[in-house]
Every structure is written in structure tokens, then in C-alpha cells.
Amino acid sequence: MAEFDRQLKDHGSTIYGRSRTSFGPRIDYTLLLLLVALMATGVMILYSASGQQFTYVKRQLIFMAAGLVAMLVVGQMPTRFLERWAFVLYGGGLVLLVSVVFVGVGAKGAQRWLDLGGFRFQPSELMKIAVPLMLASYLGRRVLPPRFIVVMVALTMIIVPAVLVGVQPDLGTALLIFAAGSFVLFLAGLRKRYMFGALIVALTAAPLFWFYLLRDYQKLRIMTLLDPQSDKLGAGWNIIQSTTAIGAGGFSGKGWFQGTQSQLDFLPESHTDFIIAVLSEEHGFLGVMLLMLLYLALIVRGVFISLRAQTMFGRLLAGSITLTFFVYIFVNLGMVSGMLPIVGVPLPMVSYGGTAIVTLLLGFGMLMAISTEEKRMGQ
């Protein structure tokens, strides 16, 4: 143990050459700065997308503030603590997910919420953090690459909550949970033959999935993606209007508040899932590229933190959080621009929605804990 520890310490100090002298709050300022910049951009777009109403902006700001506080609190936690108590969060989340099936409250045909005395809580959001945390905790302690039995246990840990969320039905969140968990497996060095095996299983399961598991509206979304014109005023409306808004933006956009698609209500869900179309229309290709650069910078920072992490748990968790963050971006930008079917995935830190922001910031809080712990150990 001591041998390894020293080795790691040397490794850390020689490669990264950082040292920490103060005992103040553990804050990764680069990460914080990037997040604040992203949130500021998001609020700016939201103000226009919500029809210049301060009510949305105000509520978003409150959630952002709460999320930042939560992030900084989590950031102070020792990673070992997170690693040790991961199963409690995961297990608790699983219990809540099961209880949603029985006592959950619904909206728009989906049963996703638990009513906790006036406060609505969505356990599936919790699982977005709990699943990678649990897997990182489980795999971080195994010999890597993981053996078959370990892979099987890990897969079960992913699939059970993903299916529970998927049947709510909330395909977008299920997908993200699955992705978050899979990333941990992949980063933990999952052997190629397992990956191929999974691919073959996935391909054979796909038709069964289509015919037995997907609901009609979900099939319709996929069909609509292939041919939006087939149902112009129904399912295709969203895609047609959003691609129109994006395309009409051109290189530099029509200007803040000047997007006709956005301001004249042609664009559906313009302040939530489809907010990128507002940015695209009003700030053009340039605006989209700048936002993507900001995202990329955050991802690079995340990858950087994961590489510097002192434990496998830290690496796996940081890597998974970062990659999942990218999945959010990719799925959202892809679906709004008509590349992917419409699944309800918001644009991280930009779309209106408190839960998503708090969840994301909790994830970044763990990232921050990992990032700053490395520094402390490097002392």
C-alpha cells in the first residue's frame, strides 16, 4: 500500500507539478468560471426564449444559485466518503424509483414524480448521479479490466434503474442513466469481446425492443425523424419549426429578440428542450459555435480532472460525469437539429428547468471534489 501511495504521489507531483498550501474551501476555479460563463450565456438565451419575461429568468437564477451552493458543498466532501456511501444513494434511489411505479404522480401520460408533501421530487434525476457513482465505487475497487462476473453485476446495476425509468416512460433520462453507467464500464477497461457481445445482443434485441417495448408515440418520434414532412402539423411540427429556426439564423443570426420563429411562437418548447433553436436563430452559426466551444472547454476540464484523479474511483466518476455531460449536449443539439429522434433531453445549463440544473451541478460538485482532492493529496 505505502509503496503504491508513494508511487502515486510521485506520479502526481512529477507530471502535474502542483502543490497546495492553504486549507481554505476546495474550489476548482477553472471549472467554476466555465460553469458561471455557461450559466450566464444560458440565462441570456432564456431571457429571449421565454418572451423576455423575467419570471423564468428569476426562477432559473434561484435554481442556479441553489445548485452552485450544492456543488460547492459536495466539492468539500472527501472522495473516499463519496465512494463509501455511494451504495446508500444508489439503493435509496432504487427504492424511490420502485415506489414511483406504485405511488408516483403523473403528468402528460408519464409517471415520474414522487409527491413529498407539496414538493415534487423526480427520483430518476437522482439516478443520473447515483448510477455512475455506484458503478465507479464498485468497479474502482475491482481488478481491471473487470472479469465477466463483475461486468454482469455492473450491467445489472445499470439496467435495473434504466428500465425502471424507461417504463415511466422517460426514454431520455433512461438513456442518460444507461450512458452514464456504460461509460464507467467502458472507462474501467471493459474488454473488447464484451463490447462486441453487447453490440450483438443490442442489435438482436433492437427489433424486439421496437415491437414490444417502444410505445406508439416513441415510434412516431423516430419515424418522424426520418420524414418530418409526413406529419407536418403533428409530430413533425417540432422538427420542421426548429430546423427552420436554426437554418434561418444563418451565420451571425437575426439578433437578440429578433428571431421570428422564436418570438412569434412558431418554435415549440422554445425555453426548455428546444432553446438551442432560439440561440441558433438569433445568434447564428457563430453563437452555436461559441456555445459549443464553452461546452468543449468544460469537457476538456472534466477530462483533465479525471486524468489527474488519484484513485480509479475518481477517474471513473469524473470521466463518466464528463462524458454524460457531453451526451446531454449531443442528444439535445442532435434532436433539435433533426439529426436524432426527439427525446426529452434539455440542453445542460441553458434550458429552463430547476431539477436538471441542480442535478448537473451536483455532478460538477463531485468533479470538483475529485479535482481538489488531488491537490490536497499532492501536498
Added chain:
Amino acid sequence: MREDRVLKNTHWEARLYAVRISVAVLVLLIMMGALVWRYYDLQISRHDEFTTLAENNRIHVRAVAPARGLIFDRNGVLLADNRPGFTLSVVIERSAGIDQLLATIDQLIDLDDDEVERFKKFAQQRRPYESVPLRYKLSEQEQSILAVNQHRLDGIEVSARLVRDYPLGSLLSHVVGYTGRINQQELTQFDPTQYRGVHTTGKTGLEKYYEKTLLGEVGYERVETNARGRVMRVLERIDPVPGKTLRLFLDSRLQEIAVRALGAERGAVVAIETGTGGVLALASTPSFDPNLFVTGISHADYGALRDSPDRPLFDRALRGQYPPGSTVKPFFGLAALDSKVITSGYDIYDPGFYQLDNDKRKYRDWKRGGHGTRIDIYKAIEQSCDTFFYDIGYKTGIDDLHRYGTMFGFGLASGVDLPGEARGIMPSRDWKQGDRGVVWYPGDTVNVSIGQGFMLATPMQLAAATSHLANRGVVRTPRLVMSDVEEEIVSNTELTDASGSDTEILTINPVHWDTISDAMVAVVHNIRGTASRAVTGLDYKMAGKTGTAQVVGIKQNERYDASKLAKLQLDHALFIAFAPADNPRIAVAVIVENGEHGSSTAAPVAREVIDAFLAFYPLVDPGPETDIDSLSDSPPERATHRESEAEHRG
């Protein structure tokens, strides 16, 4: 767990992780590249295409209906107006579901089945993005109810539209006509660019005849709308050009007097200003309220009008074809004189009937026992002697009767500027052969000689023929519209000079006009004249002729007994007149259906109209250029008249 931990090679695992995350980042960058490519494709490569789509989304070109031209009478009395009315329309494409929307509207403002049915029928003719009217003439209360519930009513539009209004109601329904919604058939006939945004069109009367003049030109508006179709702002506007205003020769006061004089009778009055051919009054009773039709008449109202035995929808003045009876005598008398069959001195003995050679059939005179000896053309017209006209008509022959009858417009459309005019029948050999497939018999000529038999004429034709007679052969096509004016109308009681009317001179020996005119004056003014008892106390000279048209055929040796016949079988009463006789300015034809005798029922109607006309338009203060002589009955004036006509003949 312990074993695992012991066996873990942390350094090797860190490298494994580094490899894996690198692969992931590589994939991530490729995916990001795909996103960049996608946004580049949409925003840069296909920018123009989507700009067009976005513009089409937000910008709509709306047609702005022009205001329909107004119609005034000759004195500037408004006959057809446009009034703002609030219309509820629905754009089906924008509603969440049309049946549901209609149900919601029904809860708020009761819709009747007629409206819904009409709406659905109408909706089939329009494209889903076009607004379809559901209810016209929303009350203020209904407007506010709809406004309050706007959020529940996606797809509705409340718009102010001009609705045609006829202030004088039933007085001029057969003349002015009415507008109504464009129907399926009209939709296919009209040029859609001219009617974009226009929902109504002239259906009858002047509204139909002058549709193109009244319509105006459609304007356009480029508007920005939101996704719900609400107009956010107007970007560009090309104003519509309002339809032209029509000014009529008609005097609504005379019209009213004519209608009132007809009272409860079924009948028609046509009054023509002889100097212009302008129609002064054109009445057909009973009538109906044209305002009922403008926004769509209800089934019940329409059924009542259609099924009424008095047929109020039927325009008797223009479409009623009646045997003209004795009112043709002046014209056929003229025919006999001009074709030199008789002279003004020719006379007969009237035993009360007429017989053709080798024919036992007796053509009876209306007066049992006859009019006695020395009945000449003068007395024959004065007393309406049938026997005389049987005789001269037969002598003139159907060919000449037809020729002269046609000259005066019998059997031809008068050419008045109204749609759907009936042509009547001026029988001839060819007509009978073609229409009935039978040769002409001499007896047919005898019947036609007194305006019976096959002959039919409309009140309009009779009035026009009377006007030509009054004008001594100057034929002026009757016209309703004096001009289309764009400027403010100046109230003007002066008579207009002969304007755009077609003028033609009949080639008739001028001497005969006096003979006929004098005889017609005798009808009214001589003690033995058929209208003398009905028309008394005139302060001007009126030339007239009574007529009675048989409704039921009377068999040989049978007497006409009015008391035995039901009202609907009574003879039609006719009267034609012009006045003043020595300087005619107005010609009138009146028919009272089942009015029995022209003298007793029709003549007083004509007299009231003429009285009023002469009172309204007195010949005062003749200027230096006015022909003073025309006021008097002096021979030199006559001479000049003849000369001028002779010139025309030459």
C-alpha cells in the same frame, strides 16, 4: 474485495484509463464534428431555404376587400349602403379540432343548426388556412364573450367587415337587388384574383348587372402573424380601390308613390323619363326585404317568400309576361296607318262582333251591342273598340303587325340595365311555325290585333313602347343608371339631358303620331274615353290607353261575369300613359293582376305617379336655350318636329 485490492496494479489501471478516455474523447470529437457539420449545413448551406420557410411562416399576404360601390337615386337618396358588421370566422387549420371548437363556441354564443350547416358547406369550398365566416352581425355582447374566451378559441377571428345594407328595404328590392355570399357555382366562374377576400357578390338586380363596377379592386396587406395566426403588425399595404358609386335615374319618391298606389294588389309600375330613357320608377308588388338575403336568409324566411301565392320574389315589371290587351291598340293603329292599310278617315260600323269571311266564329267586342256607326281610328282608341281593331289588324296582316310591333320593342328585350329581363312574344308566322309547329291562321291575326292570343309583353316593354310613342319614334333604351360617379353627389332636381342611351328613330310618317296621340288624349279626357271616369281633374293633358287581359279563356257565346270568377281568375288590368300629351316627359305602364279593368284599377296608379313626377319636376324658368315652344301646343313646333323626323327618314 480484499483480494482484488491486493491484486490491483494502480499504475497500470491509470494507463488503461488514459487509453480509454482518449478513445472516448476521440469519439466525442467526431460526434461534435457531426454536430458542427449539421449546424453548418442548416445555417450556412441551406440558410436561404430556411429563411424562406421562416418568412412564409410569419408573413402572410391577406386580401383586403374593397368597399362596394354605393347606389344613390337621382336625388342622392342612398339606396345601397355598406355598414360595418362584426363577423365571426374560423380558420380551420388553426383550430385544435373543428367540431370541438364549434361546440365551445356554441356554449358561449348559441349557434343554430342553420349556421353550422352553412359554415360546414362553406368550409368545404375554402382552403384550410382561409377564414370561413360562421356568424355575421355579432352583437356587442357576443363580441365581448368571444374576446374574454379567446384563449379557449384557437382559430377564431372576429373581424369588422362591411355588410351591405338597403335602407329603403323592400321598396327597391327588385331594382337594386341584393348581394349574397358567393356560391359554389359563382366561385368557379369568377376570376379568383378579383374576388380574393371578397365574400359576397351581386345576386340580383343592379347589384348583379353592375357587379364589376360596384366590386372595386382588391387590396393587399402583408402581415406578420404569430403561430396562432394573430396579426402582430402590418408590414405593407396596398389599399383596395372602392367600387364605383352608381347614380340612378330613379326617384325613390316616385317609386314609393307607385308602390303605395298599387297597395295590396299584385302588380307592376314602370315609369320612364321620355327625354332620356331613364327609369323613374320600377315597382313590382308585393316585394320583400332584400336585407334578409345579405347575410344568408334562413330556411324559414326563404320558404315563406318562395311559397307565398303572391310570389313576392317574382319581378313582375321585368319578368311578368302578360297579354297586353287593348294597350297595343295605339301601336297597331299606327301600324295600319303607316302601312297605308287605312287612313285616319277610315271608319266602320261595329255591330259588337267581327267575323272573318267564310268563318262562323264571332270575335266579340268587349261592349255588347257594339260601338255603333262611324267608328274611326280616333274613336276606336278612345272607346277601345275591339271590332275596329279586328278589322284593321286583319287587313294589316300579321307580317306588318309583327314588323311594327318589333319596332316598338315587343318580343325583344328592352335592353334595360337589369339582368333576367323577359322578352315577351310578338307573334309571327315564323314564330308560330318554330314554336308551335303550326301554320298561322287568319284568326290568330284577329286575336293578336287586340293584344290577345299569342301575344305577351312585360310591363317594361309596354312602358318603353309608350315612351317611344311619346317621343314620336325616338327610341331611347330604358336605363336605370345615370352615371357612375366618384365625386360627392350634388342634389339635383333638374332633369338630365339625354345621355348615354341608345337613340334610334323609327321610320314612321310623322302625321300619324298626332292621330294616335290625340286619340290617346281622348281616352283620358273625353267623356266617352275609357279612362275618363277613373282619371279626372287633371291640370295637364295625359295620353293614355286602358287594357284588359283575359286570364281565363271565354268560350263562344259565353259572357264574362266577374262576380262568378274567383279573384285569381279576374282579368288583369293594364294602363299605359304619357304626359304631358303635347310635350311628353314621362311614360308609364301599369299592370294590376286580376284588377279587372284597366280604367278602374290601373289608370289611377299611373295618374298618381305622373302627378307626382310633374309636381316634383316642374318646368320652371326656362333659360334662353330652352325651347319655349315646347311648353305650348303650337303648330310651328309640330312642324319642326316633323321636319326633323323627315330628315332622319331621308
